[in-house]
Amino acid sequence: MKWNREVFGHIGRRKTLLLAHIKGIEVARARTDLQFLSELEMELKHELAKVLEDEESMWHQKLRSS
Incomplete structure (x- = not known):
């Protein structure tokens, strides 16, 4: 978790x-x-896409470590 x-x-x-x-x-x-x-909505949606990519990467890392 840390x-x-x-x-x-x-x-x-x-x-x-x-x-x-x-x-x-x-x-x-x-x-x-x-x-x-x-413009703000577009920026936030791009940031959300990055967060979703990070989340997917995190889950892949968790699967590899188990």
């Missing part, structure tokens, strides 16, 4: 926060479609 935190960080927490932020932006964009919200 190695996972040091190498991958808190992937679950980061993933949950990113998903919550993206959902909040989607709600805000439903009311008003401001350019900066679109």
Whole structure:
């Protein structure tokens, strides 16, 4: 667990926060479609994709070590 935190960080927490932020932006964009919200949403989705890649890598590492 310590190695996972040091190498991958808190992937679950980061993933949950990113998903919550993206959902909040989607709600805000439903009311008003401001350019900066679109750009922020795109940035967060790219960051989420990176977190999902890290999560997949973590699971592969766990499978190899068992």
